[in-house]
Amino acid sequence: MTLKRNVRSRFVRFIGKKLREDRTTLQVYSRDMSDLPSLVSIFFKNIPDGVILASSVEDIQTIYSIANETKTPITQRAAGTAGLGGSVTYNGGLVVDTKGFEQKFFFDPLEQTVTINPSYVFSDLQRELKLQGLSLCSYPSSYHSATIGGWIAHGGHGIGSAQYGGALEQIVELEVVLPTGHLVKYTERDHISLFVGSHGTLGTITEVTLRVKFDIPLKHQGCTFDSPEELVKGLGEIATTFPHSVWFLNPKHVESFNETFGYNLPNRYVAIISKEVSFEEEEMEFNRLFNNAIRNAGGQILDRRYTEDIWKFRFRSLSMLKHCSDYVVSEVILPIESSDKYIRKLISKFKGNIHLEGEFISPTHYALLIYVLSEEKMSSLKKTLLNLKLFKLSLKSKKVKGYPYSTGLWFSGFYGQIYGKDELRRYKEFKKSVDPKNISNPGKVLSPKFRFFPIVSLKFVVKLASRFML
């Protein structure tokens, strides 16, 4: 128990049994999806001092009120799947688990919107929507676990983003408890955009109204390419067919895919393209456009019997991790146009032993997941070094106008690179006005000071380490 007595008693008085401080609970809440080596913990204090399972707006307001009074940092956590350390404490304090919110589902058939609380898991929401003949516009491939709130705060994209955009484009209204304790509802894009990708640093999302759509059937096509250059050319051509989703794998990843799911896909770059089609003519038009696109790019069309099946595995690609003993992951966003050089670089740096998986986030950009797998359990030092190497390579994407997927903790300090300098300025101004004591998820988005040497930032230390330790 490391909460100060007066702080503890304030929380216990107002929050009661929703606060837990036993060692086991704290340990369980000390990580998110990223399995980081223990060495990394010298950079931050990932074990919280307490965990609160919040269940209402009032809880969040009370938490902020006491946190402000006592200068206790709070870190929101939803499903903990974002993997960038956003839901892990940087310097202790309280984790606020938002999964405790009661499920709220309000469907407005006229507006085609749905109002829900942020702890709704995508698959649960989609099930409810399907019963009404509707569907989510876009969703992450962590569909079975990720929450809407976490996705928004993480600045997510996903399947369907090529057509409907990322989290930002789905939101009609956002209800937030600001760190000041005020409950605000935002409908203006300018305001909403501040919260998308802000990792809870500007407040806690308590309700979301999302745009939804009719559940239109999807048709899938598949194709293969020989080289990164051909792939990138092909992706550019495919973008002109206005796809719903484009998902692709590099040959190394295809190899794992075949091994994991028992397929015999060619050892090339494989892409699966999906498009909404309501009637036959539309499907014929899609096939025509698709065939032209692939012909222009010099690719080959994949047997259609495969494509439906492969699509079904879109939520299961991490299954290939069962064949390895350890792994390191990173993710960047790249413009389609110039990304072949970057892909080549990644492959050469790891001598081909790298798994790549891409998903369109817009007609011009895609997210690239980068995995390095190891057959043996890595030592803490080796894993730290590999993480740093991947970190460094992720930053190198800047050369082709790429950027890290999101900030969280690992990429804190890169908000400007992701969203632009103007947005960074707006973000900083807003942060200052609503959270002057910096209690709402400190250490995320903007780089915190290094704990053991607080005149330099964490970003500086990590960058330095990635340069000199390798």
Add this chain to the structure above:
Amino acid sequence: MIMSSLTDWHVDVLEYAQKCIYCGYCSLCPTYKELKWETNHPRGILEQIKLYFSEGTKENVKLEVSKTLFEAVFACTMCKACENICLVDIPLIKIWEQVRQESFKKGRWSPSMLSLYNKVKDTQNIFGLPPEERLIWAKLSGLVMTRRVKKKAPLAYFVGCQASYSGKMSEIAPSVVKILRKTKTNFTILGNDEWCCGSPIFLAGGYSVGKSFAKHNLDELKKLGVKRIVTACSGCYRAFKIVYPRVLGESWDFEVLHISELANELIQSGKLKLKKQIKEKVTFKDPCELVRHCGLIEAPRNVINSIPNVRFEELPSNKEEALCCGGGGLLKLNDSDLGNKVNSKLISEIKYSEADIVANGCPTCLDTIQAGVKKEGLDIEVIDIAELILRAMGEKK
């Protein structure tokens, strides 16, 4: 005879816990959805396993971890939704069973758990009722079973504790028997020598007693020259299909059928004719132990769809995605309030389906759904699939 030992039964829980990639897909766990603490999340339980089972963990830390760890594994309905969705194939059910065993070894079972264990051990049934009353169901339904008891036959009907003793399940066994008689199927029952299949004992983590039960039932069935076993209880079915082969090895060489599978077979061969219409809208609740543990999906649907002009409607969550009734994994015994909460989600799906009849293949589901339907004041009939078959045969109860 090759039989497994406790060591064979065990999996390396720590190694598996370390394989978890933390994708969180197992958040579909029905009790985690109610309790909402990460310590009840299957991946959170694996985190606790890492702490508890790691070499060098100090005893005081172990003790502290065990409090939440044991509580969490006993709050599990063993519905297997977590294991089925796991991206890296972690055998979670085996792991939960093993942690339950660890809690037994450490003397940390709850009093209700111990009481069940002792009842089963002493009376070979879960109710602690006299073993010589195992045929009470036949007596109460006016069926004379003397010529069937312990007679040599290729098929044995394993009645199970709930259908044998519980008044709430009183229609199940007579329905099965009538189906078998009407189709002129040669069968036997073990009568008073039928012992609990051991499923609750295994689920609780009691290995040795469970194994002695399995051994007893094996010997009795062998004596009668039985080749196939039919049951209408999903717990017994799972025990015979999955647990007994693990415990008894190759000596357990019976074909195991659920009543829906046998009925389906009899329909296909023309021996069973479903000729009476059932006008009410019917839905089927897949019992977790049938669908997720044993992969039984089609047989009950084929049977229901063979009923003339049947109006069959799937529940919104069906087949492998079926919701848990909240009664499994001994949760009803350990925390009935939590079980009821889990159950209420299933009841709202049943309500949504607007079915008049909910058929299923598990006495525990039957019991919990009946209670949930009653609590909600719904006008829905909850019956076992054997009863539905009998009705469609045009037979009186």
